[in-house]
Amino acid sequence: MVSLAAPFVIATGVAGISEQLYRYAFNRVNKVPETSKEKQKYADAYYGYVDWLRNQPTQVWHLHEDDAAHKLAATYLAADVQTTDTVIISHGYKGNGETMANYAKMFHELGYNVLLPDDRAHGRSAGRYITFGWLDRLDYLDWIQRVIEDTGQDARIVLFGVSMGGATVEMMSGEVLPEQVRCIIADCGYSSIDDELVYLLKRNFHLPKYPFLPAVNAINQRKQGFSLTQVSSAEQLKRNRRPIFFIHGEKDIFVPAEMLAANYDATQGPKEKWVVKDATHAESFWINPAAYQQHVKQFLDQYLTYRLPQE
Template sequence: MKMPSLKPLLIPLTAITAGSAFVSYKLFNFAFKRVDYVPETSKEKQKYADQYYEYVDWFHSVPSEEWYLNADDPNKKMVATFIPAEEVAKKTVIIAHGYKGNRETMANYAKMFYDMGFNVLTPDDRGHGDSAGAYINFGWLDRLDYLKWIDRVIKHVGEDSQILLFGVSMGGATMEMLSGEHLPDQVKAIVADCGYSSIKGEVTYLLKRQYHLPEYPVEPMVSEINKRAAGFGLESASSVKQLEKNQRPILFIHGEKDVYVPAKMAYENYRATHAPKQIWIVKNATHAESFWKDPKAYQKRIEEFLSTYM
């Protein structure tokens, strides 16, 4: 029996592969390549604009210092703002910003913790703001920079420092990923607001929801591109796996109506954690909206958590 020729199949298969590669590169450049501006916020949060800019004005007027890592290497330089507490304090919060944000975009949280008597350190992550980096790494490599920022705080404030790790969205995931590292005793607790359970899971979720694309072959191709650009595959960057090793008390906060990082990821992170843990799902809040829904309730919930663990 004569076998049918494969030639008619080769052209469409080649076209599909080439098309997938093109889409994957476009998505990688859109999602992972740094941008030197902060994109417009979601429609749900635009109603808070006036309040937000009041916090930004405060951020730029409060006495502060600019801190650096790798200051002499423009390709690795990291920049942060340190705001000393109004009265001398040993407790410091380190705040991680969200995707395509910067330290200024965390002004509302900085003001909240400042009012609670904390020193505040707000870095720009790799590929964001004034820090170096050609690519966004969604917190996986940033976690290593935060280990250095922690050491810097201890040297500045003292060995008797008490440090809280706090982050929102990508920043929340950054702190969750950091939780699995060997942290100094001065780190007392973590608050993670709307962090994803893994980079692969988040990319796959957004591929389906926003672009109506399947996981395969796009996600593996994006992962391979990132491996060549940033040195790691997406499957290795997991909040869940890091939280399994976490030994610090942690409060998870998540908006009930978050469709950018679904609330189910908060439960995945919560279940993975064996250390003391609490979870607060904020009714009717969308992505990163929990603070804005009720700033006083948000602060009170964090204070209640810290009264137990810090």
């Protein structure tokens, strides 16, 4: 009887642990978690950027405003001097548009309109579950159209994201994008959520891929309707032809450097990369904001006028 019961006990344990893992990783959070200890030294500067953004003449934009279950929100900050150049900034895991205030100020200083969406299950947007950029990439297609409607057909759009946001804009690159989208900047995006979860299962929880990741995937397919194996920046980048600038911290142990290599090798368009010395995950800006802005500006100066070759 003991030997017959063992598989049931094991299966129940796997199911229970997998449900806990899913809730931990995918469930909506309504409060931005505290930053890691090594980034506490940037707290004063971070809140200075947030205060700056809150004092700007911003607008709140919405998608699906009459559908409570799918309503999305974004903060829009127009440039001081009227322009058709806009950056759409994609935030990180369990953040929101406001947590990207430092990047908003950087692009504002460069003369861009700035759009800061809150992803599904983040900030002011609806949603129960985090999609790790996969369904968000489709929402951003709608945000792109909203920018074009507001700015005009001569709009020039930059896609920018950090961490999960970096992966989101990388995954957007494989979609059919309007010609107004000129280039992409991705800071420390993962190559696939499958690989990222395997890495974090081992590093944070000391758990193997099998049987836990397939169980978490089954839960996600039931709740969100897609397989985690689909959520791949590297696969999407194989269809990309636009210029892309990859930024990655040299000492990133959350999204390891192997993922940068996979994404860089996958993309088919003009590409550049900058590995930032001594930077941990999503720390590249904070180590030297002026150097970060200069690298971004150099890339944009070269590629904002880029148009896809006619096939």
